[in-house]
Amino acid sequence: MVCWFIQHSTFFRTLFAFSSYASSCYSKKKVLIAAFAFVVLFTQPGCTFRDVDKRAFVTAIGIDAPDRPNNKYKVTLKISLAEEGSNGEDFELITYEDKTVSDALFHMNAQTDKQLVFGLTKVIFFGEKLARDDIQQLLIFFKERLDIRETTFLGMAKPTAHTVLEYKPKGQAMTGSFYYTLFEYSDTATNITSLTLYEAYRSITEEGITSAMPVVDLRAKGLYAEQVVWLDKRRVRVELNTEESNIYRLLTKGVTEGVIDLVHDGVTYSIRINHGKSRFQVGKEKAVFHIQIKGSVAENSDHKIHLSERFDAKLAKALKEKLASDITSLLEMGQKNDVDPLGLGLRYRSRTFRQGPSIPAWSSIYPKIKFEVIPKCTINNEGSTQ
Numbered sequence: 001m002v003c004w005f006i007q008h009s010t011f012f013r014t015l016f017a018f019s020s021y022a023s024s025c026y027s028k029k030k031v032l033i034a035a036f037a038f039v040v041l042f043t044q045p046g047c048t049f050r051d052v053d054k055r056a057f058v059t060a061i062g063i064d065a066p067d068r069p070n071n072k073y074k075v076t077l078k079i080s081l082a083e084e085g086s087n088g089e090d091f092e093l094i095t096y097e098d099k100t101v102s103d104a105l106f107h108m109n110a111q112t113d114k115q116l117v118f119g120l121t122k123v124i125f126f127g128e129k130l131a132r133d134d135i136q137q138l139l140i141f142f143k144e145r146l147d148i149r150e151t152t153f154l155g156m157a158k159p160t161a162h163t164v165l166e167y168k169p170k171g172q173a174m175t176g177s178f179y180y181t182l183f184e185y186s187d188t189a190t191n192i193t194s195l196t197l198y199e200a201y202r203s204i205t206e207e208g209i210t211s212a213m214p215v216v217d218l219r220a221k222g223l224y225a226e227q228v229v230w231l232d233k234r235r236v237r238v239e240l241n242t243e244e245s246n247i248y249r250l251l252t253k254g255v256t257e258g259v260i261d262l263v264h265d266g267v268t269y270s271i272r273i274n275h276g277k278s279r280f281q282v283g284k285e286k287a288v289f290h291i292q293i294k295g296s297v298a299e300n301s302d303h304k305i306h307l308s309e310r311f312d313a314k315l316a317k318a319l320k321e322k323l324a325s326d327i328t329s330l331l332e333m334g335q336k337n338d339v340d341p342l343g344l345g346l347r348y349r350s351r352t353f354r355q356g357p358s359i360p361a362w363s364s365i366y367p368k369i370k371f372e373v374i375p376k377c378t379i380n381n382e383g384s385t386q
Helices: 002-008 010-024 028-042 101-111 136-144 161-166 177-184 197-205 242-252 309-336 344-351 362-368
Strands: 055-064 073-080 091-098 115-117 123-127 153-158 212-219 222-231 236-239 258-264 267-282 286-300 370-379
Touching: 055 161, 073 101, 073 161, 091 101, 091 161, 101 115, 101 136, 123 161, 123 177, 136 197, 153 161, 153 177, 153 197, 161 212, 177 212, 222 242, 242 258, 242 267, 242 309, 258 309, 267 309, 267 344, 286 309, 309 370, 344 362
Parallel strands: 055 115, 055 123, 123 153, 153 212, 286 370
Antiparallel strands: 055 073, 073 091, 212 222, 222 236, 258 267, 267 286
């Protein structure tokens, strides 16, 4: 029995192999190296594995202004309760108020019998009241945490982050997937632009660019994500309406599917945007924006079908005038509030050959810069029938 155990034991087989190798070595140096490798091999600690059912996976985090005046933050964690055989929609919310987020997370460990895991966190929401106050330190805090990914999406929640996380969307594949899908596919599915933790941190540390954060608004009929807010280095400065958010998207990522309402000769036309993009150049005195739009008439209030190239040219001209006016107003609004979400300053600095006393700082150029918008619009209604 003892002989069988010695023959089949990994430890003793390794020991015998080591003894054979040592006896065959004629160099003491080789023997010492082999002995060192043997000791290192059998003194390595094992991994401290924790079962999945002993972990609480946090899929979303919400930070709000506190309800109690002696605290600073109200932290809400959305924890997935997915189990074998379930559809993954169930979740649990735990909340704690404290003077720092670190203290709040520490005390929240006592509210669950499982280990809090933040590796699957997809979204971090900031309540509207807090976002309009100051979130710079929060961005730095989450950026420096090693267990939260830099690709985590950020958003401003209305009215509070807690109420938005408490909402359970219909058809949610798994807890928190609704918010992730909303931001991950924002390029094609919505009219907003997404913001990651890395991009927000870069905006507060880099000169010449600020952040644009999407807004998730909980209303009576459900969640709406159709607006964007502009931030400076610390807080929200400008809240765009739906139409302004569409224009901002056109200036940044472009538009592949969109609609612009145009009033011409007392008739309202819904222009379907099939393709829209922009580019710009920045100098010391002027920033020039080139806009390219291709679309067609989707609907009009007089319910008449106009099939003529002359009429399409008139609508294109009216659309050019509207875009030039709306885009200029939007750019001037950002200039007035000292925010630069388009990164005009970063573009100017990257195109400046030298940096020194002879090159004026962007902070002194931006308030005085002029904007010129040059739209190029094409409306084509070929294929329409009457």
